[in-house]
Amino acid sequence: MFTLITRQPFLFLAAAALLTVTGLFGAAPKKTLKVGFAQTGAESAWRTANSDSMKAEAAKRGIDLKFSDGQGKQENQIRAVRSFITQGVDAIVIAPIVETGWDPVLREAKRAKIPVILTDRTIQTTDASLFVCFIGSDFYEEGKMAADWLAKAVSGKGNIVELQGTPGSAPANERRKAFADGLAKYPSLKIIDAQSGNFERSGGKQVMEAFLKKHGKAINVVYAHNDDMALGAAQAIEEAGLKPGKDITLVSIDAIGEAVKAVAAGRINCTVECSPLFGPKVYDTIAKVLAGEKVPKKSFNQDELFDATNAAKALPTRQY
Ligand code: GZL
Numbered sequence: 400m401f402t403l404i405t406r407q408p409f410l411f412l413a414a415a416a417l418l419t420v421t422g423l424f425g426a427a428p429k430k431t432l433k434v435g436f437a438q439t440g441a442e443s444a445w446r447t448a449n450s451d452s453m454k455a456e457a458a459k460r461g462i463d464l465k466f467s468d469g470q471g472k473q474e475n476q477i478r479a480v481r482s483f484i485t486q487g488v489d490a491i492v493i494a495p496i497v498e499t500g501w502d503p504v505l506r507e508a509k510r511a512k513i514p515v516i517l518t519d520r521t522i523q524t525t526d527a528s529l530f531v532c533f534i535g536s537d538f539y540e541e542g543k544m545a546a547d548w549l550a551k552a553v554s555g556k557g558n559i560v561e562l563q564g565t566p567g568s569a570p571a572n573e574r575r576k577a578f579a580d581g582l583a584k585y586p587s588l589k590i591i592d593a594q595s596g597n598f599e600r601s602g603g604k605q606v607m608e609a610f611l612k613k614h615g616k617a618i619n620v621v622y623a624h625n626d627d628m629a630l631g632a633a634q635a636i637e638e639a640g641l642k643p644g645k646d647i648t649l650v651s652i653d654a655i656g657e658a659v660k661a662v663a664a665g666r667i668n669c670t671v672e673c674s675p676l677f678g679p680k681v682y683d684t685i686a687k688v689l690a691g692e693k694v695p696k697k698s699f700n701q702d703e704l705f706d707a708t709n710a711a712k713a714l715p716t717r718q719y
Pocket of ligand 1: 444520627652
């Protein structure tokens with residue numbers, strides 16, 4: 400051995416390095432998993448709960464999470480993905496703010512052999528091999544549940560104003576289409592106006608103020624693509640001297656705690672759950688993917704509906 404060190408120092412170093420890495424000198428240190436997460440932004444309480452779920456679960460599992468807040472801009476998310484590739488993360492998670500424009504950067508991730516998991520929102524792509532899988536909710540089902548509930552609640556009659564989510568986003572596109580499809584068999588249930596409030600409370604309030612000015616008492620129903628906009632609309636309705644939940648029926652989606660409370664209080668009439676708490680499922684999926692296991696291309700969270708019949712009972716166990 401002494402001869403090896405004196406005569407072949409590099410050989411000795413290489414051997415020592417190999418023994419260390421393979422753990423033959425004792426247990427090799429467990430490699431910390433590095434995950435890059437390109438989040439859409441911080442536009443709603445739902446988004447905050449989703450970010451919290453991803454961060455808390457990463458901390459619990461000792462995962463090195465590189466979190467990027469896209470601040471509502473796709474170009475920021477694309478820039479973040481490129482940075483994750485440069486950093487050589489083990490996996491990339493994206494909550495794509497809009498459905499289109501992703502192929503080029505996903506091809507770069509594929510070339511770098513870094514698996515991409517889509518969470519929360521889906522994308523339109525010509526090449527499904529560019530991402531491993533999607534984990535989130537079925538937005539079409541949510542819109543359908545909202546329409547079916549409303550048709551029964553107002554006996555198939557009424558004028559609806561629609562507060563839409565972020566233009567071009569999967570939830571806005573699918574919740575709009577599903578709701579319209581669900582109303583097709585109720586000719587006396589009409590959408591008389593629709594505008595984006597960008598999933599934001601302030602957006603919901605401003606758009607509802609404009610609708611009230613334009614349509615006044617002709618409005619019977621508000622269909623909001625998320626609770627933040629529904630709560631903003633409820634405020635606008637109150638400021639107009641009307642009672643939300645009574646003078647105007649409000650139907651929404653997300654089931655954030657504040658909205659479920661509002662349903663129990665009768666200010667909002669119905670909210671369809673869209674669980675943001677899928678951090679554990681995302682990291683379980685990444686572990687399977689990195690171990691070479693097959694995972695389903697789409698994995699939908701289970702969502703339920705809250706109205707006057709079950710909101711109060713559900714409140715104590717709501718987690719977001
Ligand atoms: C739905 C998510 C939507 C929520 C909004 O999964 O993309 O974006 O419904 C959030 O609250 O802003």
